[in-house]
Amino acid sequence: MDTPTQALPPLPDLFPPQPRRGKVRRLIVQHPSIVIGGSLLVLIILLAIFANWLGTVDPYKIAPAKRNRLPSMDFWFGTDTLGRDIYSRVLYGGRVSLFVGVSVAFLATVLGLVTGLIAGAYRRLDAIIMRLMDGLMSIPPILLAIALVAAIGGSVLNVILAITMAEFPRMSRIVRGVVLSVREQPFIDGAIAAGSTMPKIIIRHILPNIMGPIIVQATYICSAAMITEAALSFIGAGTPPSIPSWGGIMNEGRMLWQIKPYIILFPAVFLSVTVLAVNLLGDGLRDALDPRSATRL
């Protein structure tokens, strides 16, 4: 005979083991823009890195007999006025945009961190540093970059330095702002009371608290830098025309664009999609890291 206890229905499983796919799905549901932006960005980075193996030809090879071809099976994006394959040039050109974007984001973050931390931590230097930042920010970024590149010459390194000068004051401002609000917290007083020194407090306590806003701002700087780089190359004041870049290809296509719009179209689409991907990633990270702040300046 069965005992009554055996007749009881099984207890529902209150804590079912999380299926492994749950994490990914939750990320997609909660932060779709991180996933969409991130995947697009990875795709474009892969296209740029593996450009050699993706059916490209030498992007510098001039072939006068094949100039101004429409997009076809042989030339996926057509050829330009010198007969160069636009598909190859666009793929290789992505390297310049991505490299400039990432380098500027990195350099501007480092510079912004150093100046912002110093300004936020040492009141005496605050006024001086912030007046310098005000001065730099009162020159419109593209104009500042144009003026600097005009002076120091248009190599990839110089373009990176010029755009960094134009972009880092914003980062510095943000870092300083967060430092000023964090240093009012009681745990900083506690650290000071415990005999901690300022540099130690910055590294141990302040830095971890400002990582969120900094990462978000760095993605925005990255996208702004890619637009500025393309704008500089587009007006002919950026990286040397010998290196294919999205802005540079558009500059070369400018003269013919009323009859051959595809020369401009392909780099334009790639540039816009890349910047969109970085911006989506930044927006997603902003919501994920700090749900309170919904503004972007």
Add this chain to the structure above:
Amino acid sequence: MLNFVVRRLVSTIPVMVFVALFVFSLIYFAPGDPAALIAGDQASAAEIERIRLSLGLDRPFFLRFFGWLGDVLQGDLGVSVFSQLPVTTLIGQRLEPTLSLMVMTVVLSVTIAVPLGVVAAARQGTWIDRFVMTFAVIGFSVPVFVIGYILSYVFAIRLNLLPVQGYSPLAEGFWPFLKSLLLPSVALSGVYVALIARITRTSMIEVLSQDYIRTARAKGLGQGPILFVHALKNASVPIITVIGIGISLLIGGAVVTETVFAIPGIGRLVVDAILRRDYPVIQGVVLLFSLGYVLINLCIDLIYTLLDPRVRY
């Protein structure tokens, strides 16, 4: 109040001095001899010497800086190396198209962006909100020259509705003037609309959660007056601030837009100057644009201190 106005006015002085110092030392950032750089590759030694003397490059740096600053304060921005014309004259000739483009863009952007942001805030979380926010992300991401070419291709080349390129001065009639600026200013609005719509939405969401909005609803006011009279007025300070700050994006965008649409404005002037290494022109344009930007933001600060008694610094 007077105290604040004076302090705000004084605070722009160090900023402008810094800008002037930066602009002035531009030619020193360049490796090599500034005089040889300006003279170009084909210049003779005598020609380089002439430029060195005419720019006063033989004198000490700060002596030259204050001499130059004195000239600038008297409205003398130097002489173009390329055309031998005064920089102020060159800028004066190009001012109309650039100013028209920017004014039209600001008017267009504010008229589009503020209602978009208000509606997005009022319908927060619905498809309208998501549409406006998606539109804003795209506005931030598609560069002005890309929007410019797309618009020009569709409306000028395919549909033949508007001129492809060029600028028609206001003196030659209002309609041609408006038509020549419509596509450029729509293209230039992209990022500006995105910026203003986003801040309008954020600021409105904040205000709409306030008690006095509930009171307004309770006394039977319609959605329209609540949104556009009660809420927008109180949400306006961040919006106006961003409109001012955004001018900086607009100036950079104007340089590029003028290249796309072949508008003979200050942007073209500076682009041509870069290709010719015409430093006095580059310096003059950077200085003028920065001064304009600082003054606009100064005015905005002062205006809403006067209008809004809550703003105190």
